[in-house]
Amino acid sequence: MTWSPILLDVIRAVLIFAAVMTLVPFLVLAERRISAWIQNRVGPNRVGPMGTLQPLADVIKLVFKEEIVPARADRVLYSLGPLLSFAPAAIAFAAIPVGRGLQVVDMSVGVLFVITATSLAVYGISFGGWASNNKFSLLGGLRSSAQIISYEIAMGLALISVIMTTGSVSLSQISEGQTSFLCWNIFRQPIAFVIFFTAAFAENNRLPFDLPECESELVGGYHTEYSGMKFGMYFLAEYVAMIVMSAMVVTLFLGAWSPGFALPEGLLGTVISVGVFSFKLFAVLFFYIWVRWTLPRFRYDQLMHLGWKSLVPLAMANIVVTGIVVTIWDAVQ
């Protein structure tokens, strides 16, 4: 046993974690600037050049805010709620290859790992909502949990058809299978792509599925009673989850780190692959923000109907069609 591979692993883990955590403030800023641009406003542009220091100012403000724990709240679970929301979302990123051969850990069951970890976000929301001892929080948490688990089914079934075509649940193998442009899964599994992407919006509680924080009905939803940095952590968790989901969309459907043609061997190729991955990630994130500031919100019954009555049957049909097509294709070949 030598120390250098271990050291390399540690450095890689630290670097990738740092990259994700650095991306979050810029994503928040991007969201505010883009929304301002879409709505023909100015947006934050005072703190630092072009408002780039605004997220830092926000964090400092949140840290120095008073934290109000509501009377009769369950203090332990109330404090753990934001952490339970943030930690699984952040850990999920560990299995995603951000460049050729560059990921925190190459798991043989990477797809399952990410889906499992993101699904645990339900607990931060439901425990936090319950512990606040507020009916709006409770209802918000409940709605959110039901929404997340409903769309998780559609997402899981959409993934099954992707796994059928790729024949692997390892994210690095799925990435390597998409090196040439026509092999991108968006072309091989367009329906699964649509289902997965839609479900990703719902999993992240993003508009048009942001019912948990439907202001007109539920005040702030599950985080009504949260203040200070604990509120900030729910916010952070939302953006980290958004990054993870976008990275999954890129990895599973948009050719991962591949630009569509073969990359040069060695370090240069790796650097290019990281750049390509980041570019795709930013494009998907931009799309996320764009959708949020363009579409209105669904009603709760519409949301559940879309999940259970449209996406789930569609995903099931997609599995059957994929099965038949793949069998015929392999027989012909």
Added chain:
Amino acid sequence: MECTLRPYLPIAVYGALVLGTGFSLTLASSIFGPRVRRLEKESTYECGSLPLGSSRERFSVKFYLVAILFVLFDIETVFLVPWAVVYRSMGLFGLLEMLAFMGILLLGFVYAWKRGGFDWE
């Protein structure tokens, strides 16, 4: 090191970083923020008016049904994963097998649908 968990070492490091950040952020406001306790401030927030009734409201049994259906479909998904991985090496047999599995599940799905399990008011 003869340890089956060696591949998970980086994720342990990564997880420690996440948890460390998470805990310090959780504590941040209570360390740096002011603390002035007032009864009004700590009372349950209900848009400024006095809280009405219990905050542990009862809710529709529909949510519970959604959770049950979720568990069932989750198990189904989990069973389909290993099948999907080896699907291409199975040929026609794999296809028939899956059609049987999915067909039986579809029956349950249709039943739940017909009974209004997916209807929300």
Added chain:
Amino acid sequence: MSFSDSIFWVFATTAVVPAFLILFTRSIVRMAFLLLGSLAGFAGLYLQLNAAFLGFTQVMVYIGGILILFLFGVMLTQRSDIPVREKVGPALAVPGFFAGLLLMAALLFIALQNPWKTHPPVPVTEPDTPVIGIKLLSTYILPFEAVSILLLAAMVGATYIARVQAPGAPDGQAELSDSNAEGRLE
């Protein structure tokens, strides 16, 4: 004690300590939270046994699914105006105590008497998911199909028990009619 043994003890503690604490917790929601820790410990043990697929299945199904079901069930039934803890008189407490003692003795007896078959860890040369897939479609094909029937039964049962029907319709009437249209009338 080797390194891998100490890891085992970490997971085992994670699995057992929360389970023990549940006995002394009053709030049911906190119990659910402790269960989360306990189940995560078991998932860790599976990972250590080279069963990554099983480990993540454990997290996905038990933590991600069953526990949510518990939580919803608790939130559905718990009300602040009904005390969770009821006073238990000696007429119930004394037999309860002895019954518990008896059960514990029986379990301990079995645990200590049973010749546990342990064998050295199987070296893993390939990911376990395809292996499970092939086994499911060959050796264990009948259980695999039986599972789908079991799931069907559970789905039918759950829908039936939850008595989901269009509001206002008398029991059992709205079952197969278009419940959507009836709901609209409300």
